[in-house]
Structure formats: structure tokens, C-alpha cells
Amino acid sequence: MNILNRLLCAGLCLVCALPAHAALRVVATTQDLAALAQAVGGDDIRVQYLVPGTRDPHFVSARPSMIRKVYRADLLLAVGAGLEVGWLPALLESARNGAVQPGAPGYLDLSTTVGLLDVPRGPVTRAMGDVHAQGNPHYWLDPRRGLRMARAIAERLTQLDPAQAAGFAQRLAAFEAQMAEALPRxxxxxxxxxxxxxxxxxxxxxxxxxxxxxxxxxxxxxxxxxxxxxxxxxxxxxxxxxxxxxxxxxxxxxxxxxxxxxxxxxxxxxxxxxxxxxxxxxxxxxxxxxxxxxxxxxxxxxxxxxxxxxx
Ligand SMILES: [Zn+2]
The missing domain is CATH 3.40.50.1980 (Nitrogenase molybdenum iron protein domain)
Structure with missing residues (x-):
């Protein structure tokens, strides 16, 4: 084999070894977060959610299908502020996916981005009967906070997949424009x-x-x-x-x-x-x-x- 053929072969093998650009796998705890991720991520991501909007997200029993989703995820979006505290920690432990553990770039707790209401002044625990021990976690029901959530999701998607930055920015701008038109109405x-x-x-x-x-x-x-x-x-x-x-x-x-x-x-x-x-x-x-x-x-x-x- 001459040198040219060798180079050609090496080049072809390199092309074969490179996978097609894989879309980020995003798993959201709730359907609201999945919808926001979809609005910003479009076709550049694959989104799934763990709890449908028909269910009470405070009380969920973890199922094997949920563990599989978290196991394969590149990014986990959580409402946080204690909403999923009854079930998500156990699910994260069972899924054994280091990329999406709290503290990793693949874990985004959106409660840290919005500013919470009704944060208790004194010590409150779930054991006292209140499921909102860290403040009110239902912040997605404020469209102004929804904008902050979409921006935080876009920022994290860009960090994890910089090649798609332009698409994320473009769709975020479209979402912002849609909300800016609707809010006064x-x-x-x-x-x-x-x-x-x-x-x-x-x-x-x-x-x-x-x-x-x-x-x-x-x-x-x-x-x-x-x-x-x-x-x-x-x-x-x-x-x-x-x-x-x-x-x-x-x-x-x-x-x-x-x-x-x-x-x-x-x-x-x-x-x-x-x-x-x-x-x-x-x-x-x-x-x-x-x-x-x-x-x-x-x-x-x-x-x-x-x-x-x-x-
Ligand atoms: Zn609640």
C-alpha cells in the first residue's frame, strides 16, 4: 500500500469512527419543563418527561421506565424547591448516571433561576405535613418566570452542545417574542x-x-x-x-x-x-x-x- 492509499484509508476510517452529531437527550421531571426545553431546543434535542401534567408531581412512584430515561439522559431538568423530593433522589440513585447528578453540568434545578415566593422564615420540614418546606415550587405558573426558565435552559443547552448555539439562541428569541406579544394581552x-x-x-x-x-x-x-x-x-x-x-x-x-x-x-x-x-x-x-x-x-x-x- 503506498503512502497515498494509507492516508486515504486513515481518513476514511476517521470519518467512519465519527458518529453523526448526536442530539442531546434531555429528561425533564415535569411536562412543563419538557415543553420549555422543546421550545428552545427544537430538533436539536430529544426531550422526554417523567411525570405527565395529569398527575400530582408531589407524589410519584418511581417506575423502571423512569429509571431508564434518567440513565440515558445528558441533561436532567428539575423544578426543585422540594417538589420532587419525595421521589427524584431515589430515582437518581437507581439510574447511576453521573452526568445528571446534582452539581454536574447535566443537572439543572430551575428553582435556582426564578426567585421563589413563600419561603418559610422558620424551620419547616415535610414531616410537619407541609410539602412546601423550601418555599412554593409552583413557579412555572408565572409566565415572567417562564421566560427566566427558558433563558436558563437555553444557556445550559448551549454549554452542553455549543455547536447548536445559534439554533438555541434563535428559538429562545422567538419564544421571548411570542411571550412579549401575549403578556399584555x-x-x-x-x-x-x-x-x-x-x-x-x-x-x-x-x-x-x-x-x-x-x-x-x-x-x-x-x-x-x-x-x-x-x-x-x-x-x-x-x-x-x-x-x-x-x-x-x-x-x-x-x-x-x-x-x-x-x-x-x-x-x-x-x-x-x-x-x-x-x-x-x-x-x-x-x-x-x-x-x-x-x-x-x-x-x-x-x-x-x-x-x-x-x-
Ligand atoms: Zn405544591
Missing amino acids: WRTALTVLRDQPVISYHTSFRYLADAFGFRIAAQVEPKPGIAPSPAYLARLVQRIRREHIGLLIMEPYYERRSAQYLQAQTGIRVLILPQSVGALPGIETYFDLFERIVAELEKAEREIGQQAASR
Whole structure:
């Protein structure tokens, strides 16, 4: 074999040895984080999630299929702030993937990027019954925080796969433009709710209220993660009557009996509101989630206003 052939062969072998550019494998704990990653990553990543939007992310049992997803992941996106504390640490341990362990570049806890509300001042543990021991983890329900999350995801994707930096930046800019167009429109639609007291089942909608200027007066749960007692519900009935609270919002996955009781006693309107991408059919993107929430809230408030006017 002459020198030219040898060089040619070595070159061909090098080409054969190089794999086609592999898309980053991103695994998100929730469908919301997966939707944001998809918006920024597009075809340059492969995204999967562990918990669908139809399920309560506080209480999840780890399944072998989840372990397999984490085992193969290049990047794990977590909500953090204790939301997944009941199941994610065990899952990470079983998956034995060093690339996505906390502290590694392949682990992104988005709670560190958004600024949390309701961070307890004194010591609170899950053992005391409160599943929000580190502050309220439902921050994805604030679209302003959603923008910060998308930026943090884009930054981490770029760090892990610099070759796709231009694509990530371009899609992030498109997402930012879409949100910038929608935010004032959503705010205008929800002016009917401004400063209104609303009851929620869990504290999921705390960030939504913060973003759109309404007030969560009370929760159906006496503490996050704790079901109400009859005595607690009786006090809530008094409060709804005293403060003329017209609307109760709740996630689709909670028991309905408590809300139905409050409705029967006080006439409060109960609105089932999606708390996540995938929580109800037709909500496939982060943008879809807010389009639906805003439309449902606006409709409910108008009907409550009409009822009050006709009395
Ligand atoms: Zn919660």
C-alpha cells in the first residue's frame, strides 16, 4: 500500500469512527419543563418527561421506565424547591448516571433561576405535613418566570452542545417574542380579576395570582399536601360568605368533594384550571397553558359578574 492509499484509508476510517452529531437527550421531571426545553431546543434535542401534567408531581412512584430515561439522559431538568423530593433522589440513585447528578453540568434545578415566593422564615420540614418546606415550587405558573426558565435552559443547552448555539439562541428569541406579544394581552383579559379574592385548592396558583394581580384569600387545603377536615371546611364556608369570595380554582387531579361541598353551601363558582402542560387535552406547549388558563378565568369572572348584576 503506498503512502497515498494509507492516508486515504486513515481518513476514511476517521470519518467512519465519527458518529453523526448526536442530539442531546434531555429528561425533564415535569411536562412543563419538557415543553420549555422543546421550545428552545427544537430538533436539536430529544426531550422526554417523567411525570405527565395529569398527575400530582408531589407524589410519584418511581417506575423502571423512569429509571431508564434518567440513565440515558445528558441533561436532567428539575423544578426543585422540594417538589420532587419525595421521589427524584431515589430515582437518581437507581439510574447511576453521573452526568445528571446534582452539581454536574447535566443537572439543572430551575428553582435556582426564578426567585421563589413563600419561603418559610422558620424551620419547616415535610414531616410537619407541609410539602412546601423550601418555599412554593409552583413557579412555572408565572409566565415572567417562564421566560427566566427558558433563558436558563437555553444557556445550559448551549454549554452542553455549543455547536447548536445559534439554533438555541434563535428559538429562545422567538419564544421571548411570542411571550412579549401575549403578556399584555393576557393582563388586559384578566383585569376583571384584579385585586379579587379567590380560593385555590392547593397553593399551585400563587404565582399566577402574583403575575396577574389577583389575591389568593385561602386554600381548601389547611396546609399544602394536607386534605381538609370537616371543621376546617366549615370555617371556610364562613369566610367565603363574610368576604364574598366568588371563585374557587383547582387542579384537575384533586378530589372534588370538598369543593362541591363549599359550592353547595355558599354558591361559590368552582373552576377546574389546568396547572400544567398536558393537564387537559389540547395543552401541548407552555404558551397553550396560559392561553387556556386566561380564557377559562376570563369566562368564569364574566359569568360571576353577570350573575351578581342580575341579582
Ligand atoms: Zn405544591
